[in-house]
Amino acid sequence: MAVAAAVLASIGVGVYVLADSGGSDGGSANSRPGQGSPFGDGGSGGSGDSGGSGGSGGSDGPSPSPEGSEAPRIESGSVTDAISGISLPVPDGWYGQEITAGASVTSDETYKCPDDTSSTCTKGGAYSAPASLLGTTGTSAEEVAKADIEKNAEQSYGEGYGGITSHDVLASKAVTVAGQKGYLVRWKAITAKGADGYVESLAFPSPADSGQIVVVRFGVDVGEQQSVIDEITEGIEVASGGGNGQDV
Template sequence: MGAAVAVVAAVLASVGVGVYALTDDDGDRSTATSQQQGGRDDERGAPEGGGPGGEGDGEGDEPRRVESGAVTDSLSGISLPVPEGWYGEELQVGAALTSKESYDCPGDASKTCVKGGAYSAPAVVLGTRGGTAEEVAKADIAANAEESYGGEAYGRITSHDVLASKAVTVAGQKGYLVRWRAVTQEGSDGFVQSLAFPSPSRPDQIVVVRFGVDTDQRQTVLDEITEGIEVAEGGRGSGQDV
């Protein structure tokens, strides 16, 4: 996928956890959304070299890379499994998984793309609307596809095929996923998936996991990550760091 995972991870790493409090009631969600989107245009870069960093309300250090096992999203109370050949990082408002394999983006060789990535975040931080997991997943998939495979990195998305749209159980919660094959103007096509489910630690809030994987990679990695998401009590990752 494009460098979007690195970009979004960098933004989420710097977003203060306090913005999540905006979702406690049905108040204005624009503040959290606008903070998440800020700075994206200037940060499209490779995830290599330690991954994203931030200067938000957290520690100010780069997130610790988790090379195996699982990485924890403390805010949503879940852990995401780290596939072989990937690494994970916990963010201020989520967690990210990134493939270690990278290449020059076909639409802009000055930028670096990676073969796959995923990250979790509260739906409200992403600006995705919906009162149920199904509504959120269906509302999120187009933005996910554009974020992962649209724009300068791959040119525009010319079409898409719906590969799955179904209910799933994730970390003991009733969730929903939508999976597309996005056809790009330049370079690799991509598998994109939006997975939504109630947060185990805050059931009134919906967490979204966005996925993007080049189609020359195994599609089963989407299932591996989805099925491996578990309830976590928190912490800064449960795998081996470097």
């Protein structure tokens, strides 16, 4: 999906991986496979600018890789979000990466985007980030998840798929994640072209800082199984060391 550089907040699903043949990342959520986040790959600036809609995106968070390099791919196990103090499991056929303000997991399977065949989409992905950095407001996990889902859907499947024509609400419920009382909202986004998508916004207090709500955004092509979203959701754990709770 292509989004404004100031927003750049998408998971690597039904989303643009390459903005154009020149590798420009100014208008895409994913400038290359695995960059399923608005904040780049731990220092490189990755997906366009260093800006998410809620803050400075890449300048204040931890940098898991040197400037200008891509964060290492984690092929199994889990990937750590040092800001929020959680880890995301890496499903089979996916890979994980630490990113400047969180962590991402992305499917290895890619294809040409149906509404822009010069760009590449990927079948599934998820990433975590503080709600404040995404620009998603709310005082509770429920409020944040409900406020985030539409933005998540539009940025995951709005462009590259000819836009979202409608959606079905599949779930809206309280959940416990990493020992925290959270809330999730899951939609089936109906697109104009190509694959429809399952999108989920999951919100819960950060184990590293109870005053900060973390959001995990998911997007998976409908041709895949919703079970991978459940697998990741259920596999989120408190990170070893607890995270640093650093504001970004």
